[in-house]
Amino acid sequence: MGNHTEVTEFILEGFKEESKMQAVLLTLFLIMYIITLFGNAGMIIITSVDSHLHTPMYFFLKNLSFLDICYSSVITPKAIMSFASGNKVITYHGCATQMFFFSLFGTTEAFFLAVMAYDRFTAICSPLLYYTIMSKKRCVSLMCISYLFGFVNCCTQTGFTFSLSFYGPTEINHFFCDVPAVMKASCSDTFVNELVLLALCGFIIVTTAVIVVVSYGYIVTTILRIPSVKGRHKAFSTCTSHLMAVSLFFGTVFFMYAQPGGMSSPNRGKVVSVFYTVVIPMLNPLIYSLRNKEVKEAMNRQFRKKGIAL
Template sequence: MENHTKVTEFILVGFKPHPGSQLLLSVLFSTMYVVTVAGNACMILIIRMDSKLHTPMYFFLENLSILDICYSSVITPKAALMFSLGRRIVSYNGCASQMFFLSLFGTTEAFFLAVMAYDRFTAICNPLLYHIVMNKRLCVFMVVGSYLSGCINCTIQTGFTFSLSFCGPKEINHFFCDVPAVTHASCTDTVVNETVMLAVCGSIIVGTALVVFISYGYIIITIVHMPSAERRRKSFSTCSSHMLAVSLFFGTVFFMYAQPGATSSPDKNNIISVLYTVVIPTLNPFIYTLQNKEVKVYLKKQLKRKRFF
């Protein structure tokens, strides 16, 4: 059996479309990356410039925007170049680095969404205690804790995956170095790796999803019992954007990582992985902007000022 350290590079197979569609994929991925960076950068700028948005909810939203830019930057530019120039070779260390940062940002986003759900739970179910509970120290602790949890998971996933031996064809049936695809390319027994991935990723996804669902369960009960129709409408409007983002994210990552046999058939995962690595970071700033009254008010003010000058 050949030792895995002798493999110095991998070949990313990516999608297998008709020859003429490679350029189309490159343009599509490049456009979505530009929109992702621009949209999330605008969200960060708006939150920083408007003092009315210096609240825990927007503190988490700002950090989510930063995370989405980093998350998308790990995958999308490399994939766009691969489709346009045909550069499908990635070095062994480059593949490991990409997997490490993908796992880091992906895991951190799952914890961020859980933290944001808890923030909304506190704001709606315990409004009088909100500013006491969600103080600056706790908010910073939650953000740092989310990144630390991401570091632990990405270290485990990357370490276990690249402890395997790669002695056969060096092709990875994906457009980036994802854990299931790289594991599937190994020539050794991967039962332990699949078990570890299912146990660790499954517990993270299920655990964070439970926090979200329990939080929104209490939120919905509280909103339903509100005497004022206006308050109910405003509360639902505040939470709807986050609920949509949560549904998109957890739905795709659960299918990818939290079910048995996730590494056995990577072909079906390629298209689904586009959703959480490329599409969701692109949609998030629009989801939160279109459903957010405070952000829309700020944008309208800025547009009126420009027209005046």
């Protein structure tokens, strides 16, 4: 090993252009993080205080907003501090902790989006049984199962990755401790780890995506059978926001984790990572509020109670 010693910290290289664009990146990340916090916190508040939104759909939406706050907060504050101070160092244990919680919340969000697709399937295809099927107990169970899958994946990914050998000084070609980037920084053979990453993450992404596709296949078939154009439009309008969120999330995550090329293109991977770690948590509350009539009406009701004209 020569003069190399076991690492106690890593250096997050971030973006290659960071020295020239440090202020720009700092501003962008800070603005997006503030919008993420206020947007998702606002969604949590409005779905909690407005009794009209105490339904299974908004129970999941509220918890999705909570996940997005946690998901973004694992990554963005550290990146902002690095851009502001120029200090790119993260401790060994800090890196493992960041990876653990990032994998936990990211995996849980994938299952949450699948659960929300099942919720829409039940609401449109079995409207008379909707509240019986999607009881409070079942909603809580589905939420817990999503977190359970997230916990299994984060333990597996973090455990396998940090069982590798790292000898300092070690640089990670990323702006946070993502599994592929940390694996590439190891001096060990990562073939088994890459197989585990591809198999486990591929299984999670494909399984949740199939649930979404099958659910929406039945939804579209049911909507097309509705005789009135107005009825079809109303039924489909309840799904468009979720479809947009699903497309953004699964499109970017699939590029990184469910296909072999994701490991060989770290620079493109960093750009894609910005979307699913920073941009998507910011966009989700905007998508659900701007394209959801019930949320807009609930916001109007709350503003009227406060004597504010919206």
